[in-house]
Amino acid sequence: MTPELVSVPVAGGHLAVHRWPGDGPVVMAAHGITANGLAWQRVADHLAGRVTLLAPDLRGRAASRDLPGPFGLETHADDLVATLDHLGVDRAVLAGHSMGAFVATTTAVRHPARIRELVLVDGGFGLPLPPGTDTDALLAAVLGPAFTRLGMTFPDRAGYLEFWARHPAFAELLDGGSAASGPQLPPTVMGHLAHDLIGEPPHLRSSCVPEAVRVDGLAVLTESGAALRLLTVPAVLLWARRGLLNEDQGLYDEHCLADVPIRAELVAGSNHYSILLGEAGATAVAGAIGAAVSR
Template sequence: MEPFLTRSYRQDRIAVRGGDLTVGVWEPVAGLDDDAVAAVTPHPPITPTTGYTAVEPPAAAEVPTGPRTILLLHGLTGHHQAFLAVADRLDAYRVLAPDLRGRGQSYPLLGPYGMAAHADDLAQVLEAEEARDVVVVGYSMGGLAALVLAHRYPGLVQSLVLLDMWLPRLAFPSEDRDATVSHIFAPLFATIERRYASLDEYHRFWERSGRFDAPLSEQARAALDYALHGREPELGIRVQQRAAWDDAIEVMGAEDVLAALNGLSHPARLLWHRAGHAEGAAAWDIADSAESWASLLPTLTAVEYPADRRIPLFTDDGVARIRAAVDELARS
């Protein structure tokens, strides 16, 4: 079911440097009855112990008693409608989800890109939407933007959920940083360089990718179609290539990102699995990185979850785990 059929949804345009940022806004559903609550909370929240845990089992569910703002930040080549299923599950909350600079309807915004630029844009969004004490959910690259937002504007953020976030590391002394980034992110770069002759070809491409259920769900199809621009036979994905490159390079130890991670003081949950980003990327040891950072940072808990290659934003288990983590942090 489309989220905008069950709750209020709109797109706001927020003035930022160089133009406007598009933000999807879902307002909370008032007066959920018992049947509605049961329908949106079938998967209980995760209550991990302090530090690092592996495949933590869920605990008892609890629905928040009042609306709180949740900020959803998409990945490197994403946009706000990648969160359709997540926003639907978070119907007890007010949800803000921007198209980050250079993506989606914010595609016309030029650089500078990078996590500091995204954080500054996001601070403008939260100010314009009068949001405080926000729980920020960052998927993949969005997790890095969430960290830098919390570091640069600590008063706006209450806590963080970092889903499948690339844990940054410094380049080795003899390493060609550009070559490493090109290799690891090659599949993502290829999707934004590719052209599709028709909408059907585009849908078949993503069904064969293994990143979505086949046939595509209504939410996956809506999210994929939102990303398109151009006309047949030259359809493309609405992502500035320079934005994708400048943001990807920051996983190699950008100063802003490392400072934000080292200085993390907000409660944070890192949810990760071995299949997705780590696949074919031997330069990163995800398990060791998660365990190391969780042992160093007292407010960070790393939780591994079992998953396959599908994008967790579109799986029942992935969406439920996001809701569980948000519920836990919103109560703290």
């Protein structure tokens, strides 16, 4: 199902929100730090109209890239609630992937009366940083490949998709393709990636505003789980064993999650990206959302 794009008035302009209509309750979904709302397409397919799914392009990304700062988790949280207000929704289940999970927990703490339940996907729980940590250096290390991509240009859409097809975390998303084309990313993933492109060939580039990525990234790094511990709504954390580059150590493991104050469930065989974009991951996320709206 192809979503419609809704324009929502927020501070400083309009937020672009992808809306997949359905017969059930409203679910809001927040994407990761350099992603966009179409990252939720495969989950929407699995939900199959059982809910109305709203997935904004967060401020500073894709069709919302022209919205000004300030950026940060609290601004994104207020944008999500402004979306609920504009569409006349009193309360919604809120899902979030990666940075979007931190946006989700912040929203639930700032606006608890508006959120029914949270579904956090490989994010939302920050680990305390050692005293004296250079957060700018840490951010550069964690988001180095992403920052590099923000400064790159691509000759055409195919070149951008080829760049992502070579990404180590996307390897398991590739299908067999044809003899002529070779392995291909699924159409849902290609649509999400293509939505990030702006400019004209041969100078296409990512839509993400570097300052938005920097500010939001620092906010995530310094959010040491405080919001999660202040939650007054039910929540579940789905987590991936492998990381952003498909490395064996992901963001979380059983040890660091031992004291998490919410239920945590491993999505077996997934990495930080495939837990949302892959078939098994999208199935698990849609299942958690379906369970949340049924309670």
